Amino acid sequence: MDFGFLVVQSLSGLASASSLFVIASGLTLVFGVTRIVNFAHGSFYMLGAYMAVTVVPWLLDFDRSPLLFFCGVLISAAVVGVLGVVMEVLLLRRLYKVPELFQLLATFGVVLMVQDAVLWLWGPVEIPGPRAPGLRHGVEILGQRFPAYELFLICVGPAVLGLLWLLMHRTRFGILIRAATRDREMVGALGVNQAMLFTGTLFLGAFLAGLGGALQIPRVSANSQMDLSIITEAFVVTVIGGMGSVPGAFLAAVIIGQLNSFGVLIFPKITLVLVFLLMAVVLVVKPWGLLGRPEAAAGRAALPEGILATPRFGPWEKVILAVVLVATLAVPVFGDAYTVKVATEVLIFALAAFSLNFLVGNGGIVSFGHAAYFGLGAYAAGLLVTKGGLPMEPALIAAPIAGAAFAALFGFFVVRLSGIYLAMLTLAFAQIAYAVCFQWVEVTGGDNGVVGVWPSAWARSRDVFHYLVAACCILGIAALRHVIYAPFGATLRAARDSEQRADAIGIDVRMHRWLAFTLAGGAAGLAGGLYAFSKGSIDPTLLSIPMSIDFLAMLLLGGMQTVMGAVAGAAAFHTIKDFFMPLTDHWRFFLGASIIALVLIFPRGLSGAYGALRRRA
Amino acid sequence: MAETVLEVSGVTAGYGPAEVLFGVDLTLERGEVAALMGRNGAGKSTTMKAIMGLLPPRAGQVRFAGQDITGWAPYRIARAGLGYVPEDRRIFTDLTVAENLEVGRRAAQGGRAAWTVERLYEIFPNLAEMRGRRAAAMSGGEQQMLTIARTLMGNPEAVLLDEPSEGLAPVIVELMAEAVLRMKAEGLSVLLSEQSLDFAAAVADRAYVIEKGGIRFAGTMAALEADDHIRTTYLTV
Numbered sequence: 001m002d003f004g005f006l007v008v009q010s011l012s013g014l015a016s017a018s019s020l021f022v023i024a025s026g027l028t029l030v031f032g033v034t035r036i037v038n039f040a041h042g043s044f045y046m047l048g049a050y051m052a053v054t055v056v057p058w059l060l061d062f063d064r065s066p067l068l069f070f071c072g073v074l075i076s077a078a079v080v081g082v083l084g085v086v087m088e089v090l091l092l093r094r095l096y097k098v099p100e101l102f103q104l105l106a107t108f109g110v111v112l113m114v115q116d117a118v119l120w121l122w123g124p125v126e127i128p129g130p131r132a133p134g135l136r137h138g139v140e141i142l143g144q145r146f147p148a149y150e151l152f153l154i155c156v157g158p159a160v161l162g163l164l165w166l167l168m169h170r171t172r173f174g175i176l177i178r179a180a181t182r183d184r185e186m187v188g189a190l191g192v193n194q195a196m197l198f199t200g201t202l203f204l205g206a207f208l209a210g211l212g213g214a215l216q217i218p219r220v221s222a223n224s225q226m227d228l229s230i231i232t233e234a235f236v237v238t239v240i241g242g243m244g245s246v247p248g249a250f251l252a253a254v255i256i257g258q259l260n261s262f263g264v265l266i267f268p269k270i271t272l273v274l275v276f277l278l279m280a281v282v283l284v285v286k287p288w289g290l291l292g293r294p295e296a297a298a299g300r301a302a303l304p305e306g307i308l309a310t311p312r313f314g315p316w317e318k319v320i321l322a323v324v325l326v327a328t329l330a331v332p333v334f335g336d337a338y339t340v341k342v343a344t345e346v347l348i349f350a351l352a353a354f355s356l357n358f359l360v361g362n363g364g365i366v367s368f369g370h371a372a373y374f375g376l377g378a379y380a381a382g383l384l385v386t387k388g389g390l391p392m393e394p395a396l397i398a399a400p401i402a403g404a405a406f407a408a409l410f411g412f413f414v415v416r417l418s419g420i421y422l423a424m425l426t427l428a429f430a431q432i433a434y435a436v437c438f439q440w441v442e443v444t445g446g447d448n449g450v451v452g453v454w455p456s457a458w459a460r461s462r463d464v465f466h467y468l469v470a471a472c473c474i475l476g477i478a479a480l481r482h483v484i485y486a487p488f489g490a491t492l493r494a495a496r497d498s499e500q501r502a503d504a505i506g507i508d509v510r511m512h513r514w515l516a517f518t519l520a521g522g523a524a525g526l527a528g529g530l531y532a533f534s535k536g537s538i539d540p541t542l543l544s545i546p547m548s549i550d551f552l553a554m555l556l557l558g559g560m561q562t563v564m565g566a567v568a569g570a571a572a573f574h575t576i577k578d579f580f581m582p583l584t585d586h587w588r589f590f591l592g593a594s595i596i597a598l599v600l601i602f603p604r605g606l607s608g609a610y611g612a613l614r615r616r617a
Numbered sequence: 618m619a620e621t622v623l624e625v626s627g628v629t630a631g632y633g634p635a636e637v638l639f640g641v642d643l644t645l646e647r648g649e650v651a652a653l654m655g656r657n658g659a660g661k662s663t664t665m666k667a668i669m670g671l672l673p674p675r676a677g678q679v680r681f682a683g684q685d686i687t688g689w690a691p692y693r694i695a696r697a698g699l700g701y702v703p704e705d706r707r708i709f710t711d712l713t714v715a716e717n718l719e720v721g722r723r724a725a726q727g728g729r730a731a732w733t734v735e736r737l738y739e740i741f742p743n744l745a746e747m748r749g750r751r752a753a754a755m756s757g758g759e760q761q762m763l764t765i766a767r768t769l770m771g772n773p774e775a776v777l778l779d780e781p782s783e784g785l786a787p788v789i790v791e792l793m794a795e796a797v798l799r800m801k802a803e804g805l806s807v808l809l810s811e812q813s814l815d816f817a818a819a820v821a822d823r824a825y826v827i828e829k830g831g832i833r834f835a836g837t838m839a840a841l842e843a844d845d846h847i848r849t850t851y852l853t854v
Contacts, residue, residue, distance in 0.1 A: 006713050060772045172719060179709040186707040189669055190721045191695030 004142030017151040017257025018157030024249040026208030032244030039107040041251040042231030043055020043114035049222040051076035053129040055129025066134035077211035084206020106599040112592030121375035129217025155233040306361040332463035350570040351473040355523035357566035364496030369430025375543025376405040378524025382453040382538035392456040403525015411517030449539025559605025619646035628677035630667040639830040652821035653810040660830040661810035700773030710753035721770035737766040758789035778809035
């Protein structure tokens, strides 16, 4: 490797760092002021790219000048900025006081809606963008050719950083933003209308995301998967840099850019793992990121959301429970093959959702990547059967072990954090697990996954398999429920409601949370293993973000205040999804809209409605 | 007959299930300094927050300058001319002294002589010397001056001053007393909460004593100083 090659490699790292910083700076600014982690930031980025591939070629038809190219880019960014304002006024304003889990879910609802809107407006085919006039050539650097556009991108990052610095230090708007980042209530008590400040911040944040997307069009075609891939990277950058810190985002983007461009030389396939290692090290050494502050994540006004009362089953509930159990067991007797399939899946999802609520509702550990443990359980079982040649029984034992093992590994880092940092770290771990399953084609089959994951001969009939699943899931749920009522569960609730007080009375909060995380990972792994056998195949969607969101939507629908809400939510969610998904091309749009509606109108879910009925009676 | 600027009647407020105020009544006349006295936890700061809308009252009414401001958002209350200096100062530590003052800046209403950065630097010369310094690097007394100056930048008609002397060195406490008297001389009405009878006696015209979320005494400062029973029951520790 000669010197010129290293320089060019480093420059290319700087170019991607620059792009990443433009996007992440918007995310971190919006978080700093509104305290909302905006999932839809990736959607703004994608919309910026789609706007640019629409507007820029149209402008270039008039004159192929660099000026018009950059006008088009800025127009696209401004349009996205206006969309950010629309989102703030219509949605975020109603979210500032709700718990952060609901904020994340609601903004993810926007992600789903935008995905379908983009497919509807621009179609499923990738749209390549025009190259920038005047910057199409290559530049000779130490004997290596380097694209001029990349050199330009390298300058964009520092330029944006400089302009943001001027905005933040030399304008009243910027000073108010910085003040609000520290203490927004006090800014209000000094007579500043926060609504205007927040709207302005959302414009700025969405503008930066749109700018980042629009600037990418000469390098990558606009496509409908851009949103989730960039949001994960942007999350990693903001977490490493410190939430709310713009210079921190710049620093982190540069480090990650270099790590990626040199990491790819040394370990071509595991650059993501390097980034993950970096994030893990940073978060262990500096839990609030390189330039972040602990206050940014703490001190929220909203009360913790979760299981608030744990009444034992009353006589009526016992009757309902018995009816449900009998109905579950009677499905193979009376139902057709399709009903049995749905019922089996409902049972599996009920276990997965219950294990998630064990973390979220009972432990206050808001995991945004629970699908990782579900999926890893599925992969463990599936690979043991197809590649390892083992029968179903040992594979089903391995599934919860795999789920628990990975949950223990990831959980070691996760439990060091709380609130929004914790949620983002779980999401990042899930994305890494997803990326490994997606990229490690030789073992995991990549995107296609692995087929031929069949149960042993005795359990091959749908009906017998249903009983097997029922036995595993009902026992699993009963065991977790028992833990919720045991002192261990009460301890977790104590730590959820006040970590400091729990700490002060001698509870090892981290150890309890780590054990809970491991236990929930094991239960999710078992559910995943069962799911692999029910489908007969495994593929990366099992551990994707949308899967994690499905689990959270089940909690939301069922209501996370109650112990059994997750089970009701899983049943309702999966039945509705299974019924409606084949009927519409816009399932994601409806799912997104429903999640938002649930958060805004019906935040206590089905069991909340039941509880209200019971109190009235 | 003096004109009433602020009128609090029957205000109850609390945090979550915990009730803190049980029907607080008090008034503030134009141009006077009134002291709200009481021990730790008596409800002084909560009263201030309830007036300011930071903790919206559950019942009762707050009237300010002839308007019913109950339930208004804090920024509207501030814009109506009521300034608030919080007990825990809550300066913006990342910002410089000058930037902290900028956050508070609002144009004066009704043609009164406006507070400007220059006038405030005159009153608090220490602030002028460190205008470019990050507020995090200031002493407690300097932060207290900054938080008062920041509120005055909004050109309020009346100010809620929550425990201005708390935790400060005697020499700084004297400066605070001067600042309060200066505000009064400028025609501002001040409601301050205080534990120290000495400080209140030095600046206040009237006093209220609050205990367990209710007003137990209302009268002139001189009457409070003369009333041994009230003092020993509600104030001395």
